[in-house]
Amino acid sequence: MPMEKTFSPADAEARISDLWIREKVGAAGANARPGAEAFSIMIPPPNVTGSLHMGHAFNNTLQDILIRWHRMQGHDTLWQVGTDHAGIATQMVTERDMALHQEPNRREMGREKFLSRVWQQKVKSRGTIIGQLQRLGASCDWDREAFTMSGAPGAPAGEDGNFHDAVIKVFVDMYNKGLIYRGKRLVNWDPHFETAISDLEVENIEVAGHMWHFKYILADKQTYEYIEKDEDGTITLREVRNYISIATTRPETMLGDGAVAVHPSDARYQSIIGKMVHLPLCDRLIPIIADEYPDPTFGSGAVKITGAHDFNDYQVAKRNNLPMYRLMDTRAQMRADGAPYADAVKRAREIAAGSPTDENEVDALNLVPEKYRGLDRFEARKQVIADINALGLCVSTLHSEIDPETGSEHLTREPFVEAKKIMQPFGDRSKVVIEPMLTDQWFVDTAKIVGPALDAVRSGATKIIPESGEKTYFHWLENIEPWCISRQLWWGHQIPVWYGPAIDQSQHGGLSHDTVSFCAVNASEVQKQAEAHYRAAFGQHVRIHVESGESNSITEVQRQQGVNPSAGTTSALYNADWVPDEITIRRDPDVLDTWFSSGLWPIGTLGWPEQTPELQKYFPTSTLITGADIIFFWVARMMMMQLAVVGEVPFKTVYLHGLVRDAKGKKMSKSLGNVIDPLEIIDEFGADALRFSNAAMASLGGVLKLDTARIAGYRNFGTKLWNACRFAEMNGVWEGHATQAQAPKATATANRWIIGETAKALSEVNAALKDYRFDNAADALYKFVWGKVCDWYVEFAKPLFDGPDAPETRATMAWVLDQSMILLHPMMPFITEDLWSTTGTRAKLLVHTDWPTYGAELLNAEAANEMTFVTTLIEEIRSARAQVHVPVGLKCDLVATELSQAARTAWQRNEALIKRMARIDTLTEGPAPKGSIAVAVEGASLSIPLAGLIDIAEEKARLTKTMDKLAKEIGGLKGRLNNPNFAASAPEEVVDEAKANLALREDEAAKLQAALKRLAEIG
């Protein structure tokens, strides 16, 4: 049955994909030679939040190309597939879906039910993702599919891997080594998801904001002389003030101010440092302190300090021992909990006066006046501004207005509000304004584990390409901040720490309101630990009740940890003589940052902590291919974590790529409507076209712009290969012999030439892939298959099929096309696998066919020279004919007026080809007939007699144009060669090349000059 005219991706891809999956072609070690070196890649696990986008398609194409290339070479390959539980993102998607279907919300459902609901979501999304990868042709080991939460408590059947165990074990180990700690710190709080997030999950975006200026009045009716000077020291303002002017972009936080800070060197405020000011609206006094932080040249030089809601102020407050009053709840509404304001402020005054306290009490103190309690922070801001204005405590400016009627000037006072661009932090998922919040969180002490991660890249143990990625990597790691790893979510790995009441050391040894932590891999371990702890304390056994943490709102957590939010100071609950029957320890309800677990992806998927054979064989992995946007989130953390846990780098090479954008370079986004769904592309053009485009786009360090016109072009490339094979098939080239492992022994020049070209293509592809230059590999293959095989070799073969060299030509064409399929297979697996099976009886699937190893022995300089002569000759004749408008259908004669020895040989041996492809009737040698067009190539001067058929003027113009071009080149070459410095300084081969080039050009010019002269004779 003859082949169809075009390859039909829709039907072939489904069939072939099924076959690959059924045959487990991507199984770890498939097609490996005994004792072969390992090559392993960890897929960057896609989030189980939906479907894959174009960036995934790109990223996975590159991975598959490398994997297939190595697998065909007989290496022991593993492409580890899997998905990421993506804590916040998945919880968000699930809650959105629940809202859509009018299901009860998460709090109504409770933790356990909600989690099983998320698992459903996970299963659905996971199926979509795996299906997409398979449609793309990814040859992963599907049986090893991993999940970053496999084996977690509550996981449904089929999710019983041990990733969870690995994560928990790492946490416990790091905890025991002191690499993880808990503390009350100012963290980025996402009021939408009501959780802490890490620095990296915050996006700083410039928005239009305002700066307000307020007056804080000095206590006890004090005044001071305020003097302002310009740069020269000339006094520009001198007045007696009873206030200090402060500026703020966040007026609502003034309710929690602990001080006003000025720079110690600021002359304007020297006299009032240490004095107290009235905090507006609050009935509190706060001090003016001196601190290095304020910039005297900015604003008024005085800064209000709100330690609990600003990262700078937090540092100042810590340095100066200022109380930090938390003003908002988890939703960033002004707090409505705790004692009435009057009581709270009374206590605050006591504390300010020196009454002993602790951070928990300060945190419990709600200093939001009743009026603002429960308001959203932005609502509270408006209210605070209005109230301060009403009190006349805003700094105001004089505004002059001319009355159009009377022409008289009115002066009005208006609050001084500057419109100002400010950088505002937003949650990368929630897109709401992040609120700095003082909360208890878990941190990885990154400073302690960053060293080896830096050393590994410095020493080259891990190489990052492109190199600029290394700079980014170093810069971030050299300035590493503690990593906040606790999240107040439900979907994730729950932190394996339980809290119990602490033994009161200071008093009589009873239980206190303080807590003690127990960290262990599971409840029974923690029970043992707690029993041992309390036995030691009480001298006898105490029953331990272990509870799992349910809720994680701030107050809930404190309650569970035994902290009484309303308690004043810690105090012994029980006296020493009394031993409790039972002590309850409660698990920390928080879960771990998703990146903590995906940071363990390399070892976790290979079965660690078990010493599995796969871990032995495939770790450290060979190459990580991932987006440059997650170098900090993931790459750097994997480096730190793997080195901290198993003491080895997770991968030898990291290949970073950019974001895939649309054809115009715009980020693909739903709101712009320019998102391209990889499945739609695959439906329209086929997976191979998409893959080949991806490879061709993958130059190092660039922006990736995806243009469907380009994809269509590569679809056409597939069709081209298909049709070359179709031609070969029609000529029976695959009939009667098995797949040839070796290149055929050929005698015909064209055959010897194309065999050499194939060897060149192989070496180019190998070199390009070795350097991760997927674009160069794609380019080399495109040029070889289309430019050499299809454009020339297929044409050369046509006359050969009619002659004595037919058998070897069939063998050669079969071999060349087989090689084309093999070399293209990593990039275009479907069409090549389909052709492989259509065109012959094959021992193995193409996916497991050996990658060739031939090299220079197949090159043949003689054949290459001869074919270059022939192709150049044909091109020149075609060009000349077309330019002087010789009808394509007209067969001409060709007269050689000059032939070198080599040229004559080539001329004679390839007569049939020249005739066929240049549309020539007879080939003769002799003098140039009158009225002919001229063609000059290396070693030959030719004429095409066309008396009467051509326009002499046109031919003259053509020759003159060519001459002009040559003259320019000759001029340049001569200029260089005549420069004594060139000969003296340039390398010998460059000088020789220039000389040879000049000779060649001069020869060609002479030939054309002669032709031009002959034309002149005609008229």
Add this chain to the structure above:
RNA sequence: GGGAGAUUAGCUCAGUGGUAGAGCGCGUCGUUCACAUCGACGAUGUCAGGGGUUCAAAUCCCUUAUCUCCCACCA
């Protein structure tokens, strides 16, 4: 404010010292038995501007401009 990168044909991009390339697009021609998802031929560039190094610069250095991205606490 700091850092990285980009600027080459109409468009999207290759090109790490030897006188500029590809694909697409464009124009002319084409129904010879692989292919119109094709073939043949053709046109198109002061390689962002300026300066420097060099026998020689798209390429190396300096500088200016424009753009992109990343990081950063100026109230």
